[in-house]
Amino acid sequence: MEEEKSSVQPERQVFLREGTLVLRWLFGYYAKRRLPDGATRPRWPHTLSTWTPRKPKTKFREATLVSIDIDELKEQNGFPVQFHIGISIMPTQDLHDQCHLASLHEQSTPYRIQSYHWAVENTDHYSTHDNLFCSRKRGHREVTILKKLDIDLNPIFTIDTTKAARYPLQAFCDYTLKKLLQDFGIPFTNKQLHVAGNDALFTLRVLLMIAVTDVRRELGEVPTWVPVFEAIARAPLPPMPLKHAGKAAIMKRNKLAAIKQENMSLPNGSDRPEQSSSDTRHV
Known part of the structure; x- marks a missing residue:
């Protein structure tokens, strides 16, 4: 009789990637002794620290987080000639400073991340008068295009x-x-996705939440920076700035409303007061 084969499959494992280790090093909760088997420690560059002696004693590495996304790319002979690029920036020093504030101001929280959106050699969608709301996903396309x-x-x-x-x-x-x-x-709408500026912003918010989720999993005690990261990542999105046509429409509407209000304030709604009979001159 043939020996019965076991149907038990080996347990699948999720391996710790370098990017997660970088976040641990960046935000001060990296510990080599807690690395799973097979994980390789990257070579850490020499950087300064944001540590201060006063509480809460957050210890981040001084660095600038930059998220880049490129959409609507058109090339000629392998060279980019038209594209939209979104860039979002968040220095770790700013994150450190937020951890030492008494409270986060709800109205200013969405603007903790500086976000920009540029349309390069493309006048079909955006006017040069627009101040667009701006906000890198996976892959190396962005790095290749920039090079x-x-x-x-x-x-x-x-x-x-x-x-x-x-x-x-x-x-x-x-x-x-x-x-x-x-x-x-993290709040979003489907309409806001696949726009270079927005995707860059969303990616940086995701990065903060990856660190939050990882540190909650690794440490028994949650660091003081976790609520700050969550507040920034989950803050309501700022309103979309108006395009040039939208601004012009509002100015026209306000002007018409002002004229209407002025006419209503005059007697009988007329444009000017009627002259009295005593002021009438006959020629």
């Missing part, structure tokens, strides 16, 4: 958020940006 334009950011690390989120979420596959936003409770 073609002779722009080298020379980052100390490049983090793929879809990879970095795997271990904290115990996910066996890469999640889309939309899925990450949903799982982390």
